[in-house]
Amino acid sequence: MEGNATSNTHPHVVVIGGGFGGLAVARELAHTDARVTLIDRRNHHLFQPLLYQVATAGLSAPSIAAPLRQILRGQPNVTVLMDEAIGVDLDQHTVKLARGDITYDALVVATGATHAYFGHDDWERYAPGLKTLEDAFAIRRRVLVAFERAERENDPAQQQAWLNFVIVGGGATGVELAGTVAEIARHTLPREFRRADPRRANVLLIEAGPRLLPAFAPDLSDKARKQLEKLGVEVRLGTSVTDIDAQGVMLGDTPYAARTVLWAAGVAASPLGRLLGAPLDRAGRVLVEPDLSLPGHPDVFVIGDLASVTQSNGQLVPGVAPAAKQMGRYVAQLLKARWRGTTVDKPFRYRDDGTLATIGRMAAVAQFGRLKLSGILAWWVWLIAHIAFLIGFRNRLVVMLDWGWAYWTYQRHARIVTGIDERDRPRE
Amino acid sequence: MEGNATSNTHPHVVVIGGGFGGLAVARELAHTDARVTLIDRRNHHLFQPLLYQVATAGLSAPSIAAPLRQILRGQPNVTVLMDEAIGVDLDQHTVKLARGDITYDALVVATGATHAYFGHDDWERYAPGLKTLEDAFAIRRRVLVAFERAERENDPAQQQAWLNFVIVGGGATGVELAGTVAEIARHTLPREFRRADPRRANVLLIEAGPRLLPAFAPDLSDKARKQLEKLGVEVRLGTSVTDIDAQGVMLGDTPYAARTVLWAAGVAASPLGRLLGAPLDRAGRVLVEPDLSLPGHPDVFVIGDLASVTQSNGQLVPGVAPAAKQMGRYVAQLLKARWRGTTVDKPFRYRDDGTLATIGRMAAVAQFGRLKLSGILAWWVWLIAHIAFLIGFRNRLVVMLDWGWAYWTYQRHARIVTGIDERDRPRE
Numbered sequence: 001m002e003g004n005a006t007s008n009t010h011p012h013v014v015v016i017g018g019g020f021g022g023l024a025v026a027r028e029l030a031h032t033d034a035r036v037t038l039i040d041r042r043n044h045h046l047f048q049p050l051l052y053q054v055a056t057a058g059l060s061a062p063s064i065a066a067p068l069r070q071i072l073r074g075q076p077n078v079t080v081l082m083d084e085a086i087g088v089d090l091d092q093h094t095v096k097l098a099r100g101d102i103t104y105d106a107l108v109v110a111t112g113a114t115h116a117y118f119g120h121d122d123w124e125r126y127a128p129g130l131k132t133l134e135d136a137f138a139i140r141r142r143v144l145v146a147f148e149r150a151e152r153e154n155d156p157a158q159q160q161a162w163l164n165f166v167i168v169g170g171g172a173t174g175v176e177l178a179g180t181v182a183e184i185a186r187h188t189l190p191r192e193f194r195r196a197d198p199r200r201a202n203v204l205l206i207e208a209g210p211r212l213l214p215a216f217a218p219d220l221s222d223k224a225r226k227q228l229e230k231l232g233v234e235v236r237l238g239t240s241v242t243d244i245d246a247q248g249v250m251l252g253d254t255p256y257a258a259r260t261v262l263w264a265a266g267v268a269a270s271p272l273g274r275l276l277g278a279p280l281d282r283a284g285r286v287l288v289e290p291d292l293s294l295p296g297h298p299d300v301f302v303i304g305d306l307a308s309v310t311q312s313n314g315q316l317v318p319g320v321a322p323a324a325k326q327m328g329r330y331v332a333q334l335l336k337a338r339w340r341g342t343t344v345d346k347p348f349r350y351r352d353d354g355t356l357a358t359i360g361r362m363a364a365v366a367q368f369g370r371l372k373l374s375g376i377l378a379w380w381v382w383l384i385a386h387i388a389f390l391i392g393f394r395n396r397l398v399v400m401l402d403w404g405w406a407y408w409t410y411q412r413h414a415r416i417v418t419g420i421d422e423r424d425r426p427r428e
Numbered sequence: 429m430e431g432n433a434t435s436n437t438h439p440h441v442v443v444i445g446g447g448f449g450g451l452a453v454a455r456e457l458a459h460t461d462a463r464v465t466l467i468d469r470r471n472h473h474l475f476q477p478l479l480y481q482v483a484t485a486g487l488s489a490p491s492i493a494a495p496l497r498q499i500l501r502g503q504p505n506v507t508v509l510m511d512e513a514i515g516v517d518l519d520q521h522t523v524k525l526a527r528g529d530i531t532y533d534a535l536v537v538a539t540g541a542t543h544a545y546f547g548h549d550d551w552e553r554y555a556p557g558l559k560t561l562e563d564a565f566a567i568r569r570r571v572l573v574a575f576e577r578a579e580r581e582n583d584p585a586q587q588q589a590w591l592n593f594v595i596v597g598g599g600a601t602g603v604e605l606a607g608t609v610a611e612i613a614r615h616t617l618p619r620e621f622r623r624a625d626p627r628r629a630n631v632l633l634i635e636a637g638p639r640l641l642p643a644f645a646p647d648l649s650d651k652a653r654k655q656l657e658k659l660g661v662e663v664r665l666g667t668s669v670t671d672i673d674a675q676g677v678m679l680g681d682t683p684y685a686a687r688t689v690l691w692a693a694g695v696a697a698s699p700l701g702r703l704l705g706a707p708l709d710r711a712g713r714v715l716v717e718p719d720l721s722l723p724g725h726p727d728v729f730v731i732g733d734l735a736s737v738t739q740s741n742g743q744l745v746p747g748v749a750p751a752a753k754q755m756g757r758y759v760a761q762l763l764k765a766r767w768r769g770t771t772v773d774k775p776f777r778y779r780d781d782g783t784l785a786t787i788g789r790m791a792a793v794a795q796f797g798r799l800k801l802s803g804i805l806a807w808w809v810w811l812i813a814h815i816a817f818l819i820g821f822r823n824r825l826v827v828m829l830d831w832g833w834a835y836w837t838y839q840r841h842a843r844i845v846t847g848i849d850e851r852d853r854p855r856e
Contacts, residue, residue, distance in 0.1 A: 043576060043845045060488035062842040069620040070843065079622045082576040082845075099580050133846045148471060148510040152527050192497040194507045394833050394841050398826055405822050413822050414490040415498065417471040417510075418561045419847075 010035045011339060014095055014102060016085045016272065017110035018045050018068040020321040021304030024328025025108050026078050032336060036078045037102060039095070043067050043082050046133065047390055049321060050399075052173060055130055055139040056180040057412040063399050065133060066391050085111070087275055090297055106299045106335055109272060109286075110328065113305040113319060116268030116283075123244040125422065127166075127263040130173055137419060139262055143181060145421045146260045147189060150196035157257070163201040164258035166249050168241050169265030170207030171214070172357040175224060177262055178205040179360030182232040187410040203233045204258070206251065208240045208265075213357055213365065215318060220365040223374040227363040241265075246423065259423065267319065269306045276300070281308040290347030292331055303327035309348060317350040321389075326350060356382045361407070438463045439767060442523055442530060444513045444700065445538035446473050446496040448749045449732030452756025453536050454506050460764060464506045465530060467523070471495050471510050474561065475818055477749060478827075480601060483558055483567040484608040485840040491827050493561060494819050513539070515703055518725055534727045534763055537700060537714075538756065541733040541747060544696030544711075551672040553850065555594075555691040558601055565847060567690055571609060573849045574688045575617060578624035585685070591629040592686035594677050596669050597693030598635030599642070600785040603652060605690055606633040607788030610660040615838040631661045632686070634679065636668045636693075641785055641793065643746060648793040651802040655791040669693075674851065687851065695747065697734045704728070709736040718775030720759055731755035737776060745778040749817075754778060784810045789835070 010033050015022045018040035026038050044065040053059040069080040087096035094103050115129030128138045143165070150162035163185075167178045185201035192198075205212075205228065211221035212228075212235065225235050236251070243250035248258040269284035278294050279287045285308035286294065292307060294300040304324035309317040317323045327348060334344045354368035356378070364378035373381065383403070390396050406412055438461050443450045446468035454466050472493040481487040497508040515524035522531050543557030556566045571593070578590035591613075595606045613629035620626075633640075633656065639649035640656075640663065653663050664679070671678035676686040697712035706722050707715045713736035714722065720735060722728040732752035737745040745751050755776060762772045782796035784806070792806035801809065811831070818824050834840055 043572060043843070060490045060842075061846065062488045062844050065844045067620075067843045070839070073620040076622075080620075081580055082573070083580060100582075133844065137846070144471060145510070152509055152511060154528075192495075192501040192508075194504075392841075394830070398829065401826065401829075402822070411498070413820075414488075415471070415495045416490050416493045416561065418489065418565070 009033065011105040011335075012037065012103070013106045013108065013335065014039065014104035015108045015110060016040075016095065017112060017270075017304070018042070018080075019048075019110060019112050019304060019324060021110035021112075021324035021328040022108065023068070023071065024325045025110070025303070025332045026072060026075070028329045028332030029077070029335070030075045032077065033339070034077060034335070036075075037081060037104075038068060038072065038078060039081050039083050039085060039097065039102075040068055041082070041084045042132075043069070044133075045071060045391065048131075049386060050390075051130055051133075051136050052176040052180065054133065054136040054414070055143075056177065056184065057140050057144065057414040057416075058180070058406055059399060059402055060414050061133050061136070063395050063402070064390070066395070071391060085272060088272075088300075090277070090294075090300060093299070104299075106301070108301045108303060108328075108331055109276065109306060110302075110304045110324070111270035111272045111306055113267045113269050115263060116266035117263070118266055120244070123263070126244045126246055127168060127261040128422075129263040130177070138422065139177075140414070141417050141419060141421055142260050142262075142423070143184070144415055144417050145423075147185075147193065147196070147198055147201075149259070150198075151193050153196070159196050160200070161248065161257040162259045163196065163198070164204070164248070164256070164260070165201060166204045166206060166256065166258045166261045168206050168244075168249070168261065168263050170205060170209070170212040170235070170237070171264060174205055174207070174262075174264035175212055175228065175357060175359055177264060178203055178233045178235075179228055179231050179358070179363065182228075183360055183410075184412065186232050188412055202258075204256070205233050205235045206239050206241055206249075207235070207237050210238055212237070215355055216357070216365055216367050217372060220367060220372055220374060224357065224359055224365050227359045227365075227374070231360045231363065267305070273302065273306050276302070278302075283308075291334060291344070292327055292348050301331045303331055309350070311350055318355075320355070322353055323350050356385060358382045437461065439533040439763075440465065440531070441534045441536065441763065442467065442532035443536045443538060444468075444523065445540060445698075445732070446470070446508075447476075447538060447540050447732060447752060449540075449752035449756040450536065450538035451496070451499065452753045453538070453731070453760045454500055454503070456757045456760030457505070457763070458503045460505065461767070462505060462763070464503075465509060465532075466496060466500065466506060467509050467511050467513060467525065467530075468496055469510070469512045470560075471497070472561075473499060473819065476559075477814060478818075479558055479561075479564050480604040480608065482561065482842070483564040483571075484605065484612065485568050485572065485842040485844075486608070486834055487827060487830055488842050489561050489564070491823050491830070492818070494823070499819060513700060516700075516728075518705070518722075518728060521727070532727075534729070536729045536731060536756075536759055537704065537734060538730075538732045538752070539698035539700045539734055541695045541697050543691060544694035545691070546694055548672070551691070554672045554674055555596060555689040556850075557691040558605070566850065567605075568842070569845050569847060569849055570688050570690075570851070571612070572843055572845050573851075575613075575621065575624070575626055575629075577687070578626075579621050581624070587624050588628070589676065589685040590687045591624065591626070592632070592676070592684070592688070593629060594632045594634060594684065594686045594689045596634050596672075596677070596689065596691050598633060598637070598640040598663070598665070599692060602633055602635070602690075602692035603640055603656065603785060603787055605692060606631050606661045607656055607659050607786070607791065610656075611788055611838075612840065614660050616840055630686075632684070633661050633663045634667050634669055634677070635663070635665050638666055640665070643783055644785070644793055644795050645800060648795060648800055648802060652785065652787055652793050655787045655802070659788045659791065695733070701730065701734050704730070706730075711736075719762060719772070720755055720776050729759045731759055737778070739778055746783075748783070750781055751778050784813060786810045
C-alpha cells in the first residue's frame with residue numbers, strides 16, 4: 001500500500017481526475033505542506049471546450065491537450081500517477097487503483113461525466129458522443145469518410161444517405177458540431193469532389209425540447225437557431241429521436257436516412273460516483289453537502305460535473321469548466337483552512353462569469369448577467385476567451401494560427417483519417 | 429464497372445497509392461487530356477521522412493499529412509477515390525477494388541513497402557514498426573506509457589525493465605528513433621517524475637551488420653555511431669536479435685529485459701506486387717523493365733519502393749522519397765510521349781541528389797556525391813531540406829515553430845497518449 005496516511009505531518013491529498021476541477025485542487029495546494037497525488041486514467045488534461053474542433057478537423061489533438069505531469073512539473077509536492085480508480089474504501093481511507101491501492105487523508109473525486117443514451121446503449125455504436133480525444137477521432141473519421149463513401153457510391157439514394165448528417169441534441173456541443181459540419185460541406189470540400197457534390201449535404205440538428213441552448217435566455221436561443229439556419233443547418237425543435245441504426249434515425253414515426261449520426265444529447269455522471277455510496281440525483285451526480293463534502297465523510301469531496309450542487313436560486317450549478325475550477329479552488333482553500341486549525345464558514349457559491357456558445361463562422365451567442373450578445377461580437381468574445389484559457393503558450397499560438405488560416409482559406413488542416421471506421425466493422 | 433477505357437479519346441490512367449510516387453504521376457499529368465484516378469486506402473498523403481517525429485511526440489499527425497484530394501483539388505482531371513486495391517486483371521485492364529472494379533488504359537502501381545519480421549510475424553505484437561500514422565501513434569503510446577509504468581512500479585527490476593528501450597535496426601529510422609528516445613529520457617522528462625528517474629533509461633540500438641546507416645560512406649557510419657553515443661544511446665553492432673517477447677529481447681543467447689522494443693529492421697514490398705504475376709526480388713519487389721513497365725505489359729508500371737530497379741553501377745535504386753518521385757515523373761513523361769506518338773528512348777535513371785539522416789539535437793550525417801557532412805552543419809541541411817519538402821504552407825510554419833520550441837525548451841508538444849496500449853491487451 002502506498003501513501004501511508006498518518007506517519008508524517010504532511011497531509012496526503014489524493015485527487016482522482018485531471019480535468020479542470022482536479023487540476024485546480026492540485027494547483028491551489030502549491031506551496032503547502034500537503035503531499036498531493038493526482039490520479040488520471042489518461043496522461044493528459046483535455047481542454048474540452050474545444051474538443052468539437054478536433055472532431056471537425058480544425059485542430060490537432062495536441063493543441064488542446066497537455067500532459068498532466070508537464071503542467072504540474074514545477075510543483076514538487078505533486079505526484080502524478082497514470083492509473084484508474086476502481087473503488088473507494090471510505091472506512092479505510094483507501095482508493096483502489098487498477099495497479100495498487102493508495103491511502104489518503106483527504107480525497108477529492110473529480111471524474112466528471114460521460115455521455116448517456118437514456119437506456120439505449122445500443123445507439124452508441126451508430127451515434128458516437130464527444131467526451132474524449134478518442135471520441136473526437138471517431139467523429140472526425142465518420143464525418144470525413146462519409147463524404148468519401150458518397151464519392152464512391154453509384155446509387156443516388158445511397159449517395160444521399162452518406163451526405164445526410166444528423167446531430168442529436170441542441171445544447172452547446174450539438175450546435176457547434178452542426179454549424180461546423182455544415183461549413184465543411186458548403187465551403188471546405190466542394191472543389192475536391194468530382195462525383196458527389198458536398199453542397200448536397202443535409203445537416204439536421206434535432207432537439208427534443210422547445211429551443212436550442214437551454215442554458216441561455218430564450219431570445220438568444222432563437223438567435224442561435226437563425227444563425228445556424230443561415231449556415232445551412234436544418235433545425236428541428238420539439239422532435240424526438242425514437243430509434244437509431246446503421247441506416248439512419250427514426251424521428252417519431254418517420255424514418256430519415258443518414259449514415260452519419262452524432263450524439264450530443266445526454267450526459268451521465270462518471271460511474272465512480274455510484275461507488276461512493278452517497279445519494280445521487282437523477283443524472284447520477286453525487287448530492288454533496290454545501291461545502292462539497294460527501295455526507296458523513298468530511299474528508300471526502302466531490303467536485304465538477306460529478307457533483308450535484310443546488311444554488312440559492314434553486315438551480316443546479318452547471319456542468320461547465322469555470323464551475324469545476326471554482327469548486328476545486330474552494331475545496332483546496334477549505335483544506336488549507338482546516339490544516340491551519342480554522343474553518344471556512346461559507347458554503348460553496350458558484351460565480352457565473354458568463355456563458356458562451358459558438359455556432360460557426362462569425363456566429364455565436366454570449367450572456368453575461370443581463371448583457372446578451374450574438375453574432376460577430378459574441379464570436380470575437382468567444383474566440384478571445386478560448387485562446388486565453390488554453391494551457392501553454394505554444395498551443396495558444398498554434399490555435400490562433402490554425403484559426404486564422406481556416407478563416408481565410410476555409411480549409412481545415414486536420415482532415416486526416418486514421419483508425420478503423422466503426423461502420424466497416426461487422427457487428428458481432 | 430467504372431472508368432470505361434475505350435469510349436472516348438481521353439486515356440484513363442489509374443494510379444494505386446498516394447505516396448511520393450503516385451502523387452508525382454498525378455501531378456505530372458496535369459494539363460493533359462488524360463483522366464487520372466488516384467486510389468488510396470487512406471485519405472492522406474504522408475510525409476514519411478518525418479513520421480518518426482510523430483512517433484516520438486515532437487509533431488502532430490496533421491503537420492506531416494495532407495488529404496490527397498486537397499493536394500489535388502486544383503487539378504480537374506484527377507479523381508481521388510478512397511478505396512483498397514485487392515487485385516489486378518491484366519488481361520481485362522481492370523483493377524479490383526474493395527468497393528467495385530475500375531478499368532484503365534494505363535496502370536501505375538505505387539503501393540510501397542511495409543515492415544517485415546523475417547518470418548517472425550509474432551514479433552510484431554511486441555516490437556511495432558513504423559510505416560503509417562497508426563504505427564506512429566502506437567510507438568508514441570508505448571514509449572510514453574513505459575515511463576508512466578516505471579513511475580507506478582515498486583519492484584526495482586521491473587521498474588528498470590520499463591526504463592529499458594531496445595530499437596532493432598540501424599538504418600535511418602532506427603538511428604532517428606534511438607536518438608530521440610534518448611533525448612526524451614535525458615532532457616524532456618526528468619523534472620516530471622517523482623519516483624522513477626527517466627535519466628536511468630537505457631536506449632539500446634541493435635544492428636546485425638557491421639555498421640550503422642549502410643547507405644552512407646563508412647566514415648559517416650562511424651560518425652553517426654559516435655554522435656548517438658554522445659546522446660546517450662548504447663550501440664551494439666554485429667548483434668542479432670534471436671527472439672522478442674513481452675519481457676524483452678534475446679541478443680544471441682543473452683536475454684535483455686526491456687518492456688519497450690521498436691522494430692526498424694526489415695522492409696517488405698507491398699503484397700500487391702505479388703498479385704501482378706511478375707518475377708519478384710528477394711524482398712518481394714517487382715523486377716520491372718528499364719522503363720519501369722511490367723514485363724510483357726507495357727501499359728502497367730511499378731514505381732517507388734515496390735519496384736526493383738538496378739542502376740548501371742549494379743546497385744538497386746534505394747527506397748527513398750526522391751527515387752519514388754523521379755520514377756513517377758518518368759512514367760508520366762513516358763505516357764505523355766506515347767500519347768503524342770513519340771517514345772522516350774532513355775531507360776529510367778536515378779539521380780542521387782544526396783542522402784541525409786538525422787541523429788538528434790544538432791547531430792546528423794549528409795552525403796552529396798563526394799561531399800560528406802556531419803554534426804551541426806549536416807543537421808541544418810537536414811532541417812532546411814525537410815521543411816522545404818513538406819506539403820503546405822501551414823505545415824511548414826507550424827513544424828518550424830514546433831521545432832524551434834522543442835529546441836529551446838526540450839519539450840515535445842505531442843505527448844498525448846490515446847488508444848489502448850497493446851501491452852495491456854490480453855493475448856488470445
